[in-house]
Every structure is written in C-alpha cells, then in structure tokens.
Amino acid sequence: MGFSLFQVLFLQTSAWNGRGLSRTFSFGFTGFTALLPMQSPSVPGNGLMRKFILYNGFIELAWIVFMTKKARILVVDDEEQISEIICAALSSDGYVLSRAFSGEQGVNAVRKEKFDLVIMDIQMPGMDGISALGEIKKIDPETEAIIITAYGSMSTAIQSMRKGAFDYLHKPFNIAELRTVVERALEKKKFNDITKAIFSTIRSEELLSIIIDSVTRILKADESLLVLINKTGKPYIAVSYGLDGQAREKSRLEVCTRILHRLPVDDINAITLVDEPFNDAKFTDIALIGEIKFAMILPLMEGNRLTGLININRKRPNAYFTENDTQRAKVFGSLVNLALRNANLYRQLQETQSQLIQAEKMSVLGQMSGGLAHEINNPISGILGLTQLLLEKEERSTQSYKDLKDIEKAVFRCKKIITSLLSFARQDESLMSPINVNEPLEETLTLCAHQMELQRITIVRKSAEGLPMINADFQQLMQVFLNLLTNARDAMPDGGTITISTRPAQVGDKEGVEITIADTGVGIPTNMLTRVFDPFFTTKPVGRGTGLGLSVCLGIINKHSGTITAQSEPGKGSAFTLIIPT
C-alpha cells in the first residue's frame, strides 16, 4: 500500500465531523477484498503504570495488553459506503477498525484475529449475517456483535439477538445511535473481560493487582488503592496505582483509615462518595489532601465482615463521580468481593492440605519409628552391654579404654534418639480433659525455672485471665511447652528473655486460646522456617537435638485440632504461636 488507509479515513473523519459526510472519499477503495487494518495494533496505548509487581510474567503481559489496547472492531458489510461511514465515525473515537465485505470474509477475519466487537449487516450475498453471527460466536464467544437490519425486519433482529448479538441497529441509523450502541457493547465486553481476568487467578497477589488495574480503568481514576486490614486490625495499602512517594501513601492511608472507622455499620455495603475532601472537616488536616477532588470508597466484605476497602480518587476539577460510575463500582465491588473470597478459600484449602500432608507424614513416621525403635533396641543393648563389660577389664589409661568410652557415649546418644522416637510414636495415647492452659504452662515453668535462671534467661509472663477451658491432654501440653522453652533457651546461649503470653482466640466459629512463646535469640533463617516442623530437621549441633521435638509438638497440637506456627527474624528472635480450640 502506498498510503495509509488510516490516514485517508482520518481525513475523511475530520471533514465529516466538520459537517456531515462528504462523498469525495470513496476513491481508491473499490475492489478491496483484503482486510485492511485501519491502524497498527501496537499503537502506544495509555498503559497503566503499576507499582505492584506481578509474579507471573505471562499473565502480566496478557493483562497489560488487555488493559492498554484500544477496542478492535470488525465491520462486515457488503455495501462499502455504509462500511466506510461506520469506520470513519468510529476510528475518530479511537477504536481500531477492520473491514470485511461478506459473511465468509467476516468469519475468516474472526478466525485470524481477535475482535472485541463485530458490526454486521444482515443482508449480504452469500453467507448472510445471521449465519455469519452463528459462526463467529462459535469461533469466539466473547466477541460482542451488533447487527444492522433493514427497517421493519423485526423478526431478523430477534433472530440475531437469539444467536447472541448484543444489540441491533435499524437502517438508516444515525452516527449518534451507532456510537451509543457501540459504547454499550464495548462496556459490556470490558466488564466481561474484567470479570474473566479477576477470576483468572486465585493467587492473591496477582488478584490484587488485577483488581487495582481494573478499577483504575473502569472508574477513570488518577489514584487508586486497595487497603486491607491486617491481623492486629491495622489497615495497610496492599496495592496501589498512581501514588508517588511515601508522603502520598501515608496521606491516602490516613484518609482510608478514617473512613474505615466511620463506615456505617448497618449499611456497610454502601459506596461512600466524598467531594472535595479538603473542605471536609473530617479530612481537612491530612497532608496532601488538596490534591484529591473527588473520592470514592468501595468497601470490601467477606460475608458480613469488613475486610478492607478500595479508594478511587480523581484529581481533575469537575470530574465528579456520576450515577453511572457508582453503578459500575457496585457491580465491580461485588465481583471483587467474590474473587477475594475465592482466593481466600483457595488459600485455606492449601493450608488444610499442607496440614493434612504433614499429619499423614507424622502418622506414617510415628508407626515406622515405633517399629524401628523396637528393632534397634536389641542390637543397641548388645553394643552397650558388651562395651561396658570390656570397659571393666580395661586399664583407664589405655587407648582402648578411651575408644570404648566413646562407643558407650555413642550408644547413649542412640538411646536418647530411640527414646524420643518412642515418645513420638506414642502420641496417639492421650488423656483429654478440660483444662486451663495456664496450668500446664505454670507447671512446665516450675520444672525448668532453675535451669533458665542458670542461663541468665528472664521469663516474662503475660497470662490473660478468664481463658476458656480447652479439652486437652495435660501431660502432652507440658511436653509441648517444655520443648518450646528448651528450644528458646538453646537459641539464647548468652541469656535473654522468653516472653510467654496467653490470650483468648477465635478459631473459626469456635472459641480457643492462643499461646505465644517468644525468645530474643539467634532466630531461624527464613529459608528454614517452613522446615522446622519436619521430622529430623534440626539446627542444633550434632548430638544436641534429635530433630523430633517440634514434630512431636506439631503432632500433639494437631491432635488437639489446633495449629502451631513459627515466626522469626534472624538475629532478633523467634516466636511460636499455638492456637488450640475449646
């Protein structure tokens, strides 16, 4: 092609926008059978700058393409003049247009390329519009279609709607009508795409950034942020768009925090609109508030619980949120809530699954180690007994005596391992009774208080009163506490502080207690944190630990339907948190 068709049509459009359609532009196109791209698809779009980094490169790429591309429209009409008019009008609106001149060509085009919208005449020689629509919907069900019918042919219009057309236009139609219908069809497509994108991932971090991209686009935001509430009830920005610098982040988080506290409890689903927050006494003292002209707040819910919010800000004067925007936000909000719930359920599923795997591992190991310990006992007994007999005959000064002593020591080590293996295997024999968790804790502390003192370890107790009674095995809980306290002690060879706190907790819909044992020791490297509960995993020097202590703890706590988790910061200390339901 010697000239760009787009340029030609652009000229045409400008003229037409000036005053109605001039006919002088129909030159040069006669006899075109090929599909002509009106504009290169790789036009630099208004790409969204995102602060959030996606972890999946492919999805990221697909998403950016989706978020930034201009809508692609295919016009299928055998009457070139009509086709030209449509193309001219729509390309001036920034859409990317392609043309086909028969039903067959249209179907082929859809087979080769992805279109957001097909505008198609019903009456065409060869394959008619209705059949072509059927084919197109088969190839790409997500493509929206607008059908052009002759005036008065209501039945074909209905037929086309049944085949999946979004809407129809009667000939002759005016450009304003065309634009409205196209906009509505593309809006629907956009929502479909966004819905699809939101539900395309269950990985939370991806989902959050897709959400913020979508909301920024749908609501034409200058800034948007998704605020979630952490475990301790503090709001934080999970992902944001358009927030430059910490000061701005701090400012917007403050706005959101205040709104979170003020959200009406009875109508918590409501969307809040704040016009000119800098004039609002509730916000006026916040730094950088002057930048925000219009703010919209969309609450995030899980069931009846407020889990966070999305804040969308416009900085342009007069860019107030319309009724239409609120409607979109409402639809979007319910989609997001659903998607977040999905992601949350998925996360829970994964957690449960890994707990099950761990429990299964433990049970297999329990059975195995029980049998193993018994089998090994006899030869170990023999080595121990015979070594000791030999020792009796040996002079204390000989090398043999020293060697035999080493063998004896090695056997004692084996004995210790066997003992812990057996206590590991014995976990299924438990005696449950209602207890106050502070009691086994106190008793364990009595046991090891002296030892702790010797090692210059201070014990800080933060016991809550009125803890719910839990159904538990007193001895086994003592075993768990002793294990955790011993680990904490070993992590602080130069002394330190162990803080033991107990408090009521919520486990699903049940009551429970939370026990945290935190030390100020060496900490656990992050890459090892997930392995600390694995049987035989130990960081202690050879001979000091069997690597079964925490596995036993996990086994016991699992049997109490509870959870045990480890947090640690190398150099600062570790904390083990137990949650046991009543």
Add this chain to the structure above:
Amino acid sequence: MHKKILIVDDEDIVRNYARRALSSRGWAVSEAADGTSALALIEKEDFTAVICDLKMPDMRGEEVIKKIKARRPAVKIIVVTGSFSKLANPIVPGVEVYGFLIKPFGINEIRDIMEKMLKEE
C-alpha cells in the same frame, strides 16, 4: 540365699552380656532363647529370679511369665521391654512383677536391680 537366675531373651547378644554381667557378681546364670525352653528349665530347677523379655518367637512373654509364676510362685520376675507403655503393673493380671529393665540397658542397670533384690530378701 542361692543366687540362681534365668535369662529369657531370643537375642543372643543380650543374653551374652547379661549373663556375664551377673556371673561376675556371683550369680549362677541359665539362659533360654524362647518360651518353651524357659518353661522346660523352670520345670526342672528353682530360680531366685527370671529376667524375661516380652517379645518371644514362640509365645508371648506375658504368657511365659504367667506359666512360670503358676509353677514357681516365689520366683521374682523382671520384665525386659523396649516400650514405656509396658512399664505399669500388672503386665499380667494377677501377677506382680518385681521390676523392669528398659532396653537398651547397660550392665550396671541389670546388676543394680539384682543387688537391690538381694538386699530386700
């Protein structure tokens, strides 16, 4: 009091060191590698004590102990076990055992328990 003891264990190595640990302290030690031969010996001889493993190739240790006690009510029984859960009396209903040895045990543990028994006599 005569110091006669029977060690019942199917592990040669365990019988070996247990025997030597005790014979060097003046005990006359007999050995049996299974329940049947243990009962045959009990039938013929009178022992001060029987050290008996609970795991036996031909019959359960509990059964052997029951039969020994039925034949020789005065004999002291020391149970050898690898399992802590077996540490409680009565191992066999109606039979009081004198003590327990937990595998792996050393020569001092076996000597100590026997000496304690002698002192109590």
